[in-house]
Amino acid sequence: MSRTVTSRTVLSRTNPHEQGPSRELSRRGLLKTAGGLTAALAVGASAGTAAQAAPATFTHPGMLHASGELNRAKVRVAAGDDPWLSGWNRLTANGHSASTWNPNPQATIIRGGTGENYGTLYNDIHAAYQNALRWKIAGTTANGDAAVRILNAWSATLTTVTGNADRFLAAGIYGYQFANAAELMRGYSGFDLARFKTMMLNVFYPLNNQFLTVHNGACITNYWANWDLCNMNSILAIGILCDDAAKYDQAVNYFKTGAGNGSITHAVPFLYDSQGLAQWQESGRDQGHTMMGMGQMGAFCEMAWSQGEDLYGYDSNRFMKAAQYVAKYNLGQDVPFTTYTWGTGQSCAQQSHTAISSGSRGQVRPVWDILYYHYARRRGLSVPYIQAMAESVRPEGGGGDYGTTSGGFDQLGFGTVMYAK
Template sequence: MSRTSPHTPLQRDELSRRGLLKTAGGLTAALALGTASAATTADAAPASFAHPGMIHNWGDINRAKVRVAAGDDPWLSGWNRLTANSHAQSTWTPNPQATIIRGGTGENYGILYNDIAAAYQNALRWNVAGTAAHGDCAVRILNAWASTLTTLTGNADRFLAAGIYGWQFANAAELIRGHSGFDLTAFQDMMVNVFHPLNNQFLTGHNDACITNYWANWDLCNMASVMAIAILTDDAAKYDQAVTYFKSGAGNGSLAHAVPYLYTDSDGYGLGQWQESGRDQGHTVMGMGQMGALCEMAWNQGDDLYSYDSRRFMKAAQYVAKYNLGSEVPFTTYTWGTGQSCAQQSQTAISSASRGQARPVWAMLHYHYNRRLNLDDKYIAQMAASVAPEGGGGDYGSTSGGYDQLGFGTLMYAK
């Protein structure tokens, strides 16, 4: 299976060095739902990491450059959405903190997610339009945090902060790693010393709770952070840690646990019940963005997690999209263990809370499954169209949910 998006000669060389995509087979019987098994090493890390190689590669950037310059839609509409965002202005002033708290007394994590959104959006403008002021702004933000932040803390929510803001921060840095003013070494040190220890602690210990206590997104954001840090620092062991957990982790973020039940609807489309579907649709759609980011980063390093286990993730995205478009989907009673004692709880019906909520997660999935792989992704495609052109942090409210995705998928993924 080969990529169909355009690449520069440099990227083609990198792809040939990494070889064919390492598409894995199905999950083993040991991964039956509710059964924790020892994870084997994925051995998936590329011999040479591609840069930029997280949620955007050179092909994405070059395509956006050409299409925006030509005034073509939908790229131009996506670009206009970006340039209208207050975070995307080169006058943004960073507000770095030594300590970030999420959960409990003294919460201040909103400062962090706003600055990350600004760094990413300015980095996009620098990459797509080449405007020096935006590159300089992204550098100022990331250098300021790299020289200031030493601690992430709070209640259990500190693990969410380490995960969500970890992979996002690393992605912003990846986009400007070649900028002459960027202190890449200092930023790498911050990611390794401040973010990764919490990511690793959560994935290996789950805050001393029952393995099923935490929702899929908790695992997913920490897996994505581990992978992003691995790519940023060319660390094969960390990369393998993330891929291994996706395939065989014991928690709810691994693929078999995140998508516990499979169906086929009356139109013949494969559907997969998402682990948080009985909770609410806001967190369920968030899961599409978190797992999507993980799969996109792996794809750009030569690993096809998108198609792992007979495209189980695609079936989940179809399920979530179909329900949020207003159609009904099947639901199997979902039971899990909570707290430290694994006390049982059950959900007997899908939740309609936040149904139809707009989040900028669908373009990444649609343009992968439909355009790269030429698959019929009916429900994903309809959801992508319904939220286009996608915005980013600052376009979906001021609370943390509006910043759980970096966004701007219409600009960066349309093909």
């Protein structure tokens, strides 16, 4: 049975906001064959109008890794095939994936200001996620037990995420990452999923929702795209984890029509269609945060894809063009740049970037294989710059492989073992 949708065109070949309808229908067909969702998709093309995107029945597992991706990794690693095996070897070599990992849960997590302790949280989340991947791919009970031990410890303890404005980053980044680890362990013996859902709904979602609603009392354009995106990711992931259609719709609608910088037209403000490129909102800031944006929006699109929604191709592949732009520049090549002006603070005082920033140019982040394997392999599109970046980073590692500070844990990683096709 299909979910009732709005009167907008659904997967219309004339709708400029949906690309590749035949491929999307094929994806949905695969999900139906696997017992997944059968809902129709609707597109919100105009601001202020909600598009019902959530499936009538959510697919599980259905976030960064659906059953097809998990099974492919399992089969290919067992066969010793590359690049899956190389990606698997990076996973098993990471200390966070050890089944002996012991969690250190805290009642209060602080990011920003006095008493910061959020490193405890992101290290444990990545340990839970990596142990969950090892359980799913190799079936090792010790890793499954470790993942559950970490998840249960935190859901029994954590009550508050606080700090200065950075608390919203913590709620967003660690919210969606935590939910992804939990989704992989759904149904595992001894995992208290109900208590974990309660933690996500009571600790993380209120901050996610508050940020997207009032942006910490600041001008709507004050915060960079990543601030919106991580909170959008958390709401989307919580919606899937909790089978909550309203939260799923909230996140997807914001991606399409939101007023902040995480929505697609604000995150990608300028198009250079003749070159197949598009400028990213943080490009004038620095390249480290710009590449973080590739990981954040890539994660959002992949989670929606697992539920049958094609946001990768939304608005004539707008995100793909931005990823090509970011990849090309970070490969050492020139790209066009349009002056970007935005309002800051509470008064919306104007600031501008007049040139692309070379700061952190060429930084290595494990955000490219998820994009390459979607656009080049699932969709059969030519993405030479994304491909070259992916090849330069492969095999991708994860948290703990890219330094000990928070930037090395902004993305869950391991795209090579999980997405290679």
